[in-house]
Amino acid sequence: MYKSDFPIFTTHPELVYLDSAASAQKPEVVIRAVDQFYRTSYANIHRGLYPLSVASTTAYEAVRKKVAAFLQAPSPQEIVFTKSGTEALNLLAEGLCQSLQENDEILLTELEHHANLVPWQQAAKKYRLILKFVRLTSSGELDLLHFSELINKRTKVVAVSHSSNVLGTIAPLPHLKKILREQGSDALFVIDACQSVPHFPVDVQESGADFLVFSGHKLYGPSGTGVLWGRAPLLAALPAYQTGGDMVQTVSSHEATWQEAPYKFEAGTPNIEGIIGLGAAIDYLQNIGMKKVSEHTASLTTMALEQFGGVPEIKLLSQPAPESGIVAFTVEGIHPHDLAELLAEQHVCIRAGHHCVAPLHAQLGISASNRLSIGIYNTEEDIEKFFVALKKSIQFFKTGHV
Amino acid sequence: MFDLYQQQILDRYKNPHHKGHIETFTHQADGANYVCGDEIHWEISLDEQGSVTGLKHDTRACAICTASADLLADQFLNQPAQKIPATTAEAVTELLGIPLSPTRLKCALLPLETLKQALEEA
Numbered sequence: 001m002y003k004s005d006f007p008i009f010t011t012h013p014e015l016v017y018l019d020s021a022a023s024a025q026k027p028e029v030v031i032r033a034v035d036q037f038y039r040t041s042y043a044n045i046h047r048g049l050y051p052l053s054v055a056s057t058t059a060y061e062a063v064r065k066k067v068a069a070f071l072q073a074p075s076p077q078e079i080v081f082t083k084s085g086t087e088a089l090n091l092l093a094e095g096l097c098q099s100l101q102e103n104d105e106i107l108l109t110e111l112e113h114h115a116n117l118v119p120w121q122q123a124a125k126k127y128r129l130i131l132k133f134v135r136l137t138s139s140g141e142l143d144l145l146h147f148s149e150l151i152n153k154r155t156k157v158v159a160v161s162h163s164s165n166v167l168g169t170i171a172p173l174p175h176l177k178k179i180l181r182e183q184g185s186d187a188l189f190v191i192d193a194c195q196s197v198p199h200f201p202v203d204v205q206e207s208g209a210d211f212l213v214f215s216g217h218k219l220y221g222p223s224g225t226g227v228l229w230g231r232a233p234l235l236a237a238l239p240a241y242q243t244g245g246d247m248v249q250t251v252s253s254h255e256a257t258w259q260e261a262p263y264k265f266e267a268g269t270p271n272i273e274g275i276i277g278l279g280a281a282i283d284y285l286q287n288i289g290m291k292k293v294s295e296h297t298a299s300l301t302t303m304a305l306e307q308f309g310g311v312p313e314i315k316l317l318s319q320p321a322p323e324s325g326i327v328a329f330t331v332e333g334i335h336p337h338d339l340a341e342l343l344a345e346q347h348v349c350i351r352a353g354h355h356c357v358a359p360l361h362a363q364l365g366i367s368a369s370n371r372l373s374i375g376i377y378n379t380e381e382d383i384e385k386f387f388v389a390l391k392k393s394i395q396f397f398k399t400g401h402v
Numbered sequence: 403m404f405d406l407y408q409q410q411i412l413d414r415y416k417n418p419h420h421k422g423h424i425e426t427f428t429h430q431a432d433g434a435n436y437v438c439g440d441e442i443h444w445e446i447s448l449d450e451q452g453s454v455t456g457l458k459h460d461t462r463a464c465a466i467c468t469a470s471a472d473l474l475a476d477q478f479l480n481q482p483a484q485k486i487p488a489t490t491a492e493a494v495t496e497l498l499g500i501p502l503s504p505t506r507l508k509c510a511l512l513p514l515e516t517l518k519q520a521l522e523e524a
Contacts (some may be wrong), residue, residue, distance in 0.1 A: 335464035337438040353438050367462050368439025400412055
């Protein structure tokens with residue numbers, strides 16, 4: 001139904017793309033928005049006094065408003081543009097950790113993507129902080145009892161994936177926030193929403209989050225775009241991450257002062273056309289309606305889960321939430337890399353490896369897995385073709401022929 | 403279809419000839435390709451003349467990597483150990499007898515690289 005909105009499938013009509021959790025394909029409206037912006041309105045932002053620069057600045061700032069509305073954020077001034085979700089998390093890890101005391105604690109979970117693990121891990125080393133990890137239950141959910149046990153007065157940051165990019169399980173954010181409140185914790189609540197924002201409505205106020213991060217390329221927007229949302233007083237208190245042009249207010253040879261948030265976090269010329277494209281991607285999703293997007297994802301994921309149940313060689317890594325659009329699995333007798341290759345020969349694209357979550361795989365006792373992930377362009381026919389290709393691959397590895 | 407997975411590769415993957423451990427070995431090394439999840443462990447025993455008298459791999463890897471390890475063990479067992487550092491990437495590709503993309507080349511070369519490392523570290 002939505003597939004025809006994406007030119008890649010006109011170029012490759014045979015393509016069954018089931019790797020949207022790694023990066024999503026781009027709709028025509030995004031491609032056209034970037035193209036049109038270059039052709040009609042491009043100039044640097046926040047600088048020129050000529051009409052083209054004013055037009056460029058207006059278009060860029062309009063996306064800030066769109067993102068704020070998309071996340072139900074109270075103000076566009078709470079939206080910081082970054083080059084990726086990873087950069088947003090690095091900004092937070094460095095900015096928040098430098099003011100902590102030695103032996104203060106950062107609480108993560110055992111399923112974090114490397115982007116929400118390594119920046120905290122490195123900041124913890126640098127500032128002598130302690131990292132702790134919330135355990136998972138056997139079905140891949142966060143162990144809420146363990147979460148509650150780990151909270152103490154020294155817990156200063158809690159950073160959690162909203163939707164796991166491997167397990168497809170969804171963290172109950174308001175519930176986690178409630179536990180924090182009940183324990184009287186003043187820990188800052190950071191959400192990695194890279195995998196949730198593309199699939200279902202995310203309301204930053206309802207989530208109880210203090211900061212939330214997502215990446216543009218997983219949201220059908222251009223790569224090189226990311227978003228950091230933070231509560232206004234917290235952004236105001238957060239130190240600048242990179243310095244240089246545009247983020248400064250006054251500069252002398254030996255001193256400089258910063259602009260207010262969000263501008264103090266946007267040093268240098270940003271990915272202007274990328275942000276314009278991100279705005280078009282958000283418009284595209286809003287026109288469909290995030291509720292409908294979520295139903296689409298859930299219906300295809302449910303269909304895939306049902307069909308996986310009929311393949312005895314399959315072992316699922318978790319019981320994913322249907323609206324996550326993610327199913328990770330292994331196939332008995334076939335290494336994940338081989339399966340991805342066999343499927344690729346049948347025009348089916350899925351991920352193989354540890355999906356940037358090596359510690360979780362180590363804990364599951366496997367070195368790698370396969371992952372199928374759904375996008376708005378996927379159809380029931382895609383899921384059917386995936387299972388035909390999967391069964392053919394299993395048959396081939398068993399018998400040496402198809 | 404599935405040209406990469408010739409009978410030889412599949413056979414060696416499913417029933418490798420040289421998988422296992424050696425009771426007393428003189429050299430060992432672990433290698434991993436973190437992107438795709440290939441893991442290999444080599445155990446080697448050399449005699450005083452520098453000949454390979456025992457060679458076993460313990461792989462948790464894809465078919466290409468496992469077959470490469472197993473075919474290399476065929477090549478090096480009961481041969482002078484100098485043969486190992488002298489073996490090139492091209493020789494491995496030839497041994498496997500299949501065209502390899504840059505990603506799959508990494509799978510194919512992991513066993514040889516790890517084996518070379520085992521000898522260097524001794």
